[in-house]
Amino acid sequence: MTDLDTLSVNTIRGLCMDAIQKANSGHPGTPMGMAPVAYTLWQRFLRFDPADPIWPNRDRFVLSEGHASALLWSLLHLTGVRTVDPEYEVLGRPAVTLDDLKSFRQLDSRCPGHPEYRWTSGVETTTGPLGQGVATSVGMAIAGRWLAARYNRDDFTLFDFDVYALAGDGCMMEGVSAEAASLAGHLRLSNLCWIYDSNRVTIEGHTDITFTEDLAARFLAYGWNVTTVADANDLGRIGRACHSFRAEAERPTLILVHSHIGYGSPVEDSPQAHGSPFGPEGVKATKRALGLPPDADFHIPDGVPDWFARGIGARGGQLRNHWEKTFDAYRGAYPELADELERIQRRELPDGWETALPTFPADPKGLASRDSSGQVLNAVAKAVPWVLGGSADLAPSTKTRLTFGGAGDFQPYDRAGRNLHFGVREHAAAAVANGMALTKLRPYWSGFLIFSDYAKAAIRLSALMEIPTVHIFTHDSIGVGEDGPTHQPVEQLAGLRATPGLLVFRPADANEVTETWRVVAGLRRAPAALVLSRQPLPTLDRTRLGAASGVAWGAYVLADTDRGEPEVILLATGSEVALALAAHEELTAEGIASRVVSMPCWELFDRQPREYRDRVLPPAVTRRVAVEEGSTFGWDRYVGADGAIVGMHTFGASAPLKQLLTKFGFTPERVAQVARELVARG
């Protein structure tokens, strides 16, 4: 440990303390304890170029204990990370200036309370909700192996990056990390390293009050390599642990670091160190204990930035330059693969990918939207080689398996496989998919809609990060039938639709499924949830109905009266659209002028110009009936005070679908009757 090592570590600690003190808000405990670990990793190991923090083969650093964001902000500042992503950032600006650090946790600062992807260059994923970072890191490691398998050639190693995640006790207690660790162990992701900040202290007290398992033994049971660092301040031991990770060829690695929360401060090793500033006196006392000038705030000693420049900066720059030269040569040798890689980085799709999209002939018998989606997904994936994904052990039911030649399984023995077996681990599946999306692949995962509940926290993060993860949910209503209320979603659509930025699609037939995928595959900055049926849906005869391309507008007129303005509008999604059409026919036969609006995606409809929305739902037509086999919650927005909603007010029941439709009132007769009553009411 050189003087500059010590000085650098303590400079990081000083910046963190000062930022938190100035904000009078934040979490100093972890930065103080883990600064030596983060420092060693960044300065000596991380293959990361501050001048180009989105270089595709960089090692990934995930701060899973996101409340320690000050640690990351200090590193981004001291290493001089720049913003280079043309899509989302102001080009060339330092990721974190000293002024940013000084405005930690203030409005519009590049140093918010938790790391936010897209907002601050150098942040690989948004973290804070515990366990998410480590689970997401598994997806990055999978992506790394997959990219290597597809794009490396004997003479070109384009991808061999490692993924590091720093995790605390909270991350280790969360179920999502357990799921992800089990999966990573199975997949033998030896490019993955979790560093466990074991400080024995949580918010409620010593971990002994609730967390006494033998964590190292647990990870060995998952098939991980486990190594221990007895003292977080021992840079040599940290370095040897990192070498042990790099030398491991078969297993992911857990480095268990015994650390001291709030190291050096008066509240060291106590829960008080976790989430409150030390106070001006506490900060001074800590600085004194660490040999820092007690009265200098945001102090960066001469030599420290240069020391980082000579460490991570020089190493990263060299590696990146070498990589770029390699890639130039690769482009000459493998122009098509190089083109793919460039499209991946720009989140573009291959030219002409849409030509493969199937259309479906009218068919009264039809097919389940899970089935049509399976066909369209396969077409998309065949056209876009970096679409890959899987299911939480439900692929035969969700129909998401890629079945074309060469799709294969992603396994330790086949890293180019495109079908993932997530196991019965929905939460990890969604987080892993996020990790793959952050590596710019186009991932999907699937499960039953009811189990979106298990994965909600990761679904939310995909929306918050604005990444195009595709969440595929089938068995989307009481249409599940005999499995009963435990498996019949009711409120899930409302919860997903209320999530800002998430596009929720519930297509009505096979052609709406195709149009949904056309939109979804093209998304670059938003995740989507596909909500699909278990039961067959008739493929509508579009010769006499609105075109399915209306999906792109979120809602469109599917069937209309030929007698001018309708007296009543029937709004429906998914499996209930055919029901609305049947009611429409009944009403038409009676001489009641009605319109059917298919509303596969509320979010897209809400974004259309008022003129379009008013054309689909004329404000003058206030008699409206919404039909959906889900909670009525939220539909009032479209039906208004004069409208009615045929929806679910209770949980479902276990019975064959036909009986359930009668029991809960999803029949053409009932819908027509509700519409008739509205019209009669005048």
Add this chain to the structure above:
Amino acid sequence: MTDLDTLSVNTIRGLCMDAIQKANSGHPGTPMGMAPVAYTLWQRFLRFDPADPIWPNRDRFVLSEGHASALLWSLLHLTGVRTVDPEYEVLGRPAVTLDDLKSFRQLDSRCPGHPEYRWTSGVETTTGPLGQGVATSVGMAIAGRWLAARYNRDDFTLFDFDVYALAGDGCMMEGVSAEAASLAGHLRLSNLCWIYDSNRVTIEGHTDITFTEDLAARFLAYGWNVTTVADANDLGRIGRACHSFRAEAERPTLILVHSHIGYGSPVEDSPQAHGSPFGPEGVKATKRALGLPPDADFHIPDGVPDWFARGIGARGGQLRNHWEKTFDAYRGAYPELADELERIQRRELPDGWETALPTFPADPKGLASRDSSGQVLNAVAKAVPWVLGGSADLAPSTKTRLTFGGAGDFQPYDRAGRNLHFGVREHAAAAVANGMALTKLRPYWSGFLIFSDYAKAAIRLSALMEIPTVHIFTHDSIGVGEDGPTHQPVEQLAGLRATPGLLVFRPADANEVTETWRVVAGLRRAPAALVLSRQPLPTLDRTRLGAASGVAWGAYVLADTDRGEPEVILLATGSEVALALAAHEELTAEGIASRVVSMPCWELFDRQPREYRDRVLPPAVTRRVAVEEGSTFGWDRYVGADGAIVGMHTFGASAPLKQLLTKFGFTPERVAQVARELVARG
């Protein structure tokens, strides 16, 4: 293994096959494989009286792999379980008749697709969503230990029941079970036994494709006793494993049973055995292989029911009779404790419990609703000794610690403690609380509202089961401030409100908090979610405002114009009520007649008679402004087409609260302005 053992096991298998075949729907794989295990447990070990399946000291049996419900239905039928719960069931009826079995998965059958609590006597908890059953069983085991500590006396052992849960590969892969297992190991719940049906087959194929961890080693790492049964058909080995569980005094036990999915059938050991009937020919072939008459459906050989009556029936009856005599003597010796126990069983509270509820004087500075809730919770818990709970490692922030003398911590060394440390395990916390509620204690758990996402699947089950679990959520909006969007809930309120049967309360001040608890503590058949602020809320001056007791109606007029009908109504919940009041004052000063409606609980309001609802929200007053620091989703129901919603349309941001309120428009000026514009629009 006697002939009657074999016959009984195969009778169970036959009934399961036939029920599933007749329904042409269901999951035969597990019942076929695990029938010998379930049989041995029930017939030889389970201390359960079919004549009184709610006897308080019965052993609990949880079918965590709920898709195997046919197995449970067969056992309930063959053992002759009766319905005795006066609150929810038809008294005296057999829980499951042969006709029920024959109408498996049909509408209104007592044999639905998955076990449903309350619907079929003998079901201890609703299962199906994987992992929930085992996690819930931990709560039952905690309750058992707690009841023993509080109510047993040297001369009276009222409680010593054990809790068994049958779990499959899916349960073991889910994160919630990992959280629960870690907690159970820490708590040394030696009254807990999970039986792991390891059949090596999941829906997507052999478990080798994704689940290759060393599960036994993992559970040893959690601090569990692990024992293995190499052959699920070896009743002797199963019995010895159960004895090993009973002999274990320190640790929970995992019995790892190697089983064969679809045992005896043509699809044995294949994924096809999991979730589809065997078909008429398959059933016949299986019956032949098992030595059952191939053409007799729903065949119950002579002697089998009597064999069960002489086994579990006789043992259970004896134990229950003995217990009742013990309890009679106990009532004489400890009348007050006996009275408590009887109230617990009836879900009643102690007389006069409400007298301790605090009221709060008007105070413009006020206090956070998390703080007032902490005070009220302590008052309730002091008055109701069987209120207990804890937090997912956030008690100092959620203010849910019971601090009065003797409350203590529930730990291996103190089983009477009433504060639980759930650890950073929200999902398990909610499921464990459900398990305690199913044992008729009054549990609560707490976390930040954003982390309700992690626990949603268990929250939903509390609603589906209609049990009074109390979910306490603080840090309920952008009011979180500097922690930023990862910690600021937006869509969570919508997702919870859309859940059927869940009462969601967002009280506006300390006195609304008291009234909320008055309702919540009295709930017997519904769970509640309390949504509380981190930041201080003024305690409103009720001398000039509507009384806080209006909480019981869900919504009430808090402030009104004195000039007849209002021109505009401001609707708000929680922290935004004071904001609405300030806007109301501004409008009043300008001569605009406005009303403020506090809406702490939509679900209760929706249940009021139309007359009351129309009094609070007169249909003629269509100019309405809703104010809530959450998604606007759902508010249209109350504001209508002519109204406006001041809410969140995006995620939040990291900044001090005051800056956020301006950024997102939650200021009296903005609310007044929106109201003014509505009024001007005419």
